[in-house]
Amino acid sequence: MQCKCVCLLVVSHNLLASRLEERWRSFRQLAVRRGLSVTAYLGKLVDAELARHARTELASVGCHPAPRDEAIAALNEGRRAIDELDDVAGRLARSAVAYGGSWSDVGSSLKLDGDVARREYGAARASTPALPDDR
Numbered sequence: 001m002q003c004k005c006v007c008l009l010v011v012s013h014n015l016l017a018s019r020l021e022e023r024w025r026s027f028r029q030l031a032v033r034r035g036l037s038v039t040a041y042l043g044k045l046v047d048a049e050l051a052r053h054a055r056t057e058l059a060s061v062g063c064h065p066a067p068r069d070e071a072i073a074a075l076n077e078g079r080r081a082i083d084e085l086d087d088v089a090g091r092l093a094r095s096a097v098a099y100g101g102s103w104s105d106v107g108s109s110l111k112l113d114g115d116v117a118r119r120e121y122g123a124a125r126a127s128t129p130a131l132p133d134d135r
Contacts (some may be wrong), residue, residue: 093121 031041057073093106107117
């Protein structure tokens with residue numbers, strides 16, 4: 001039994017190392033395609049992530065927040081992301097109906113009843129542009 005565990009561990013390690021090597025190679029190729037050194041490309045990615053983070057509510061809690069403050073800020077960020085995704089789902093749902101799909105089709109795709117899908121996504125919210133009338 002011990003031999004099987006050791007063999008499994010070695011195989012798992014080799015697969016992980018192979019995957020990491022493949023990802024690193026892909027990363028280096030992306031840098032080269034952009035005409036950048038790996039260091040410069042990594043620096044650009046870090047700068048972009050820092051700029052993205054600075055626009056989030058999590059950035060407002062500081063470097064060493066109380067766990068409660070961090071959790072509440074993360075929850076607010078999660079809620080904002082869900083709302084954005086829900087807006088996208090609504091636009092896609094209205095677009096599908098505008099191009100001939102039924103609310104039943106939309107509901108099925110969203111694992112909702114067609115009437116529920118129409119009620120939730122049929123009318124554009126103030127933050128989303130309206131599409132042609134529903135069917």
